[in-house]
Amino acid sequence: MAKVPAAVIGVGQTKYQAARKDVSIAGLLREAVDRALADAQLTFADIDAVVVGKAPDLFEGVMMPELYLADALGAAGKPLLRVHTAGSVGGSTAIVAASLVQAGVHERVLTVAFEKQSESNAMWALSVPVPFIMPVHAGAGGYFAPHVRSYIRRSGAPTNIGAIVAAKDRQNALKNPYAHLRNENTTVESVLASTMLWDPIRYDETCPSSDGACAMVIASESAVGTSGVTNPAWIHGTQMRSEPTTAAERDQVNPQAGREAAAALWKQAGITSPIDEIDCAEIYVPFSWFEPMWLENLGFAAEGEGWKLTEAGETALGGRIPVNMSGGVLSSNPIGASGMIRFAEASLQVMGEAGEHQVDGARKALGHAYGGGSQFFAMWVVGADKPSN
C-alpha cells in the first residue's frame, strides 16, 4: 500500500532566549502549539494525535514530562506519544508524527518539541562522573572537539573554516525574529578572537543555551485539501538511522548512519544530485565545524571537500546551497527542540514563509538533526510541490 502524501500545514515557534522565567514548561510549549494551530487555521478539536519530543530527562529534571503536559497539549482523549533520541529528538519526533499520517492512521497530527535549559545545566547533565573511569568528560563540546580536530586533520581544511560558519550563522540570525543570539558585530575575526573553550572549538563557535519550543501540524493529502492552507510543505522523504556510540575504528567524522540515511533520503525523494536539486538546508550544527562535516556526510560535497563550499561562501544566503538561513543551532539551541526547528525552518522555506531569511524561490529543502555521540540521525526533504513518488 502506498504512503498517504502528507504535508506540514502549520508551524509555530517561540522566541528563543536564555531564560523564559515568565512561563512554565507547559506554558512554553503552548505558545508554540497555539501558533502552529493558528498557522494551520485549526483548533485542538481538529487534531487526532499528539507526538512530543524532548532531550534527556536530566536536562530539566522532569521525568516523563508527557504525563504532566497532556492537558497543555490538548491530548485528553487522543493518542499522546513521546519520542526520545537525544539531540536528534526534534527531527525524529517530526518523522514519527509524519509517519502516523503517511501510514493512514491519522489525518492531522500535532507535533511539538521543547527545552527549557534555564531550569537546568546541560553541561552538568552530560558530565555526571561514572565510577571506575576517568572523569575527563566535559559536556558536548568536550565530546565533539576531538572529532573536529580529526576532521581538520583528515580534510586539511584551513583552521578558520569554523569561524566562517559561525560568523555566517550569527549574521543569518539577525534576519530571524525568533533567533536567540543577536550579535550584530560577529565577524570571522571576532570569532577567531573569542576564547578557546575546548581547543579547537572557540566560544563563538558553540551554540547558546536556550529556552524554547517548536511545533508543527502535519496533515494528510485530504486534510490539506480541506484546510485553508494553500502553500503546504509536502514531505518528500524521511529517514532515521542509528549506530553504536563506540566501536573499533568507528568513523565519528563521517558516520556511517548519517551517510546511509542521506543516501536513502535522496533516493526516496528522487534526488540524484543534492547540491543541484536542494535549494537550501537547515542542518544540525551545534559546533561550527559540523557544517562542513555534515555537508560531506549528507553528500552535498565529496569527502574532505565540504569546507570548500563554506570557504567559497556557497553556504551563505545567496550561495549555491544556503545552510542554516535561520541562524541555526549556533544561534538558538533549546536542545530538545533544535532538531524540530531545522525541520520546521526547512518547511517555512518551501512554504515561502521564512520572511527575511527566505531563500528566493526555494522549492525543495532539507531538514536535518543528529544526536547522542553522532549516533542518531533524522532528516527529511520537504517540497513546495506534491511528491510524484
Place this chain on the structure above:
Amino acid sequence: MAPSESRVLSAPMKVEFDYTRSLGPVLSRFMSALAQQQVLGGVLADGRVVVPPPEFDPVTHAAVTELVPVSSAGVVQTWTWVTEPVKDQPLDRPFAFAHVLLDGSDAPILHAVSVDSPAAMSTGMRVKVRWADEPTGTIRDIAWFEPVGDEEPAPSASVETTGEPEITGIISPVNLEYMYAASPEESKFFRGLAEGRILGQRCPKCQKVYVPPRGACPVDGVPTAEEIELPDRGTVTTFCIVNVPFQGQKIPIPYVSAYVLLDGADIAFLHLILECDAADVRMGMRVEAVWKPREEWTTDLNNIKYFRPTGEPDAEYETYKQHL
C-alpha cells in the same frame, strides 16, 4: 575468584541537581497565596473550582486565568495509610495520604493528614490545613492537614490578595543514588587494573581488540571471549584541551582529554595527558601510562594517573588515521 567476590564490581553513583523551575502565571499566584496562608483554586470553563489550579482547562484546553479563594478546611474523600514514611515526605511519622475536598472547591487535593493511627482516619472526616511555621512559597507551606475539632468553626474562604505574585519560581531538587554496576567484562578489566594489568578482548570475527572489553563486539554481535593483555603505552589519536569550568568538574583546567590507542588495541579510550605543555600535545604523539603508587591501586582506571610523552618519534599518520 573468591566465593564472596561478586562477578561484577559495583560502586555508589550520585546524581543530584537543584532545578530552578519557573512556575508560570497560574502557579505563581497559587504559590504566592500559599506563602500568605491562603489557598486559591482555578475556575474551569464549566465553573468547577480545582485546587491546585491547572494551567490549562482539561476539557477546553484554554488557559485558566480566573483564580478564586477557597477554604483551608475540607472533607477527606479517600485515604491510604503510610506505615513507613520515607525521606522528604510531609511527616516523619506514620500518616495518611488523603484526597481532601476543600470547602468551595470541586476537586480534591492530594496531601498528608496527620493523625496517630489509621483508626483515627475515616472518609468524610473534616480536616484543615496546618500551615508551615516558615512560609517558603511552595506546596510545603501546607505542612499537612489535621482533624478539625468538634466545636471548632471551619475557617472561611481566604481573602485573595491582589497585585503581582511574589513567588515566580521554585527549586526542585533531584537526588538519585544508584548502585552502579560494571559489566562482567569491564569488572575483569578494572580488577586487572588493580594488579597493574590492562586486559582487552578480541572479537573472533573481525579480530578487533576492545579495551575496555565489551563482552560482545558492537559490530558483529558475537561474544569477545579471547583475553588480550595490552601494554601501557600507545599513541594519541585525537584530543581536545578542556578550558571550560563546569559544575561537578574533577580535574583542574586546562587539561588535555585525549584518545589514547594502546599498542595492539583497535579502539582508543579517553585519558589525561600531562608532563608536557598542553600546546605540545599532538596527534600521533607516543605516550605511556603513569601509574599511582602500587599501594594505592584499586579497581579503577584512575590507577593510571595520566599518560605522558615517551619521547619516541611520533607514530606515522597511516598507523592511526583509521581511528580519526
